[in-house]
Amino acid sequence: MQSRNDAYLIAPDPGAPRLTRHVTGTDQEGRVQQIRVVEERPLTIYLNxxxxxxxxTIGDYPDYLALGFLKNQGMLRDGERVTGVxxxxxxxxxxxxTDTPTSHEEKLKKKTRTSGCAVGTVFGDMMEGLEGLTLPAPxxxxxxxxxxAKRINTTPSLYLEAGAIHGTVLCRQDRPLVYMEDVGRHNAVDKIAGWMLSEGADPGDKILYTTGRLTSEMVIKCAHMxxxxxVSRSGFTVWGVEIARQVGLTLVGRMRGERFTCLSGEDRLVRDAQPRAVAPDGRRRSADV
Known part of the structure; x- marks a missing residue:
């Protein structure tokens, strides 16, 4: 599925027929309506x-989702060669x-059901691999x-067409590169991780933008990547903030228009622009927005 948006390497394709279905219902006045509703389908992931x-999942980019999930759960180690998907x-x-045998019975026994949408699942010790980890500090x-924020929020997407979806965007400086969507924000992040693994992308100069909450598992995934x-338009959890500070992650949330809150990595923020009296879409903001 190729991007139709030149600003992105991969962009959402809200018109893809497999991702939504037309469903008939009624509105508040009893009038018949037909709306597009996001599809959900199971995807079973095997390792060897x-x-x-x-x-x-919504079903797009299953190869990236599988690779990213396994990588973020520590089931694909650094240097381990993937021979096929x-x-x-x-x-x-x-x-x-992979080119080497794998065995993850113990990790599979230690499931933790997380607070993520679509019941995110983390295997084993959530903090495994974070001890001693220090991220680059660009x-x-x-x-x-x-x-x-302006570019991403105005990009044609399933969220704008049908809702009930989360988006995650891999960015470099002020350019959005890869925009993934899914019913769970974890899936969207894993697709990004899978793309990065496939392409050998350098994570050290990247920004991850998500529509979801900045919870501990989201911070952990970003750190492992x-x-x-x-960055998120949504809010924080305390554990997410604490882990971000531990690993040196710049954490920015509540990004609405040109307002935001930074709770980790304030020293790395370069305040080279000030909020304007009008929102990025050109509408004048009221004093209480």
Whole structure:
């Protein structure tokens, strides 16, 4: 599925027929309406011959989702070579194959159901691999954040067409690169991680923008991906903030228009732009917005 937006390497394709279905209902006055509703379908992920998890997803980019999920759960180690990714659309199964045997029975026994949308799942110790981790510390310019928010929020997407979806965007400075959507924000992040693994992308100069809450598991995923800045239009949890400070992650939330709150990495923010009296879409803001 190729991007139709030149600003992105991969952009949402809200017109893709498999991602939504027309459903008939009625509105508040009893009038018949037909609206587009996001599809949900299961995807079972295997690592070599072992079944790992069944995730509920919109069904696009199953290869990136599988790779990113396994990478973010620590089931694909640094330096481990992936020899193939096979997707069977009819069976709704994706198999990731490596050049070395893998065994994750213990991790599979230690499931933690998280607070994520679509019931995110973290295997094993959530903090595993974070001890001693220090992320790169590049500057983050406020002008980049303003530009990114405007571009991302006006990009044609499933969220704008049908709702009930989360988006995650990999960015470099003020340019959005890869925009993924899914019913769970964890899935959207995992698709980004899978794309980065496939492309060998350098995470050290990237910003991850998400529509979801900045919870502990979102911060942990971002840290494991090696991305030093995480930005959201939504809010924080205390544990998410504490982990961000521990690993040196720049954490910016409540990004609405040109207002935001930074709770970690304030020293890396370069305030090269000031909020204006009008919102990025040109509408004048009221005093209480």
């Amino acid at each position: 011959g072992q079944e790992i998890v069944t995730a509920m 096979e997707y069977d659309e009819d069976l709704e199964v994706v198999v990731v194959r 500057e983050v310019r406020v002008s980049w954040l303003y530009t990114l 090696g991305i030093p800045a995480l």
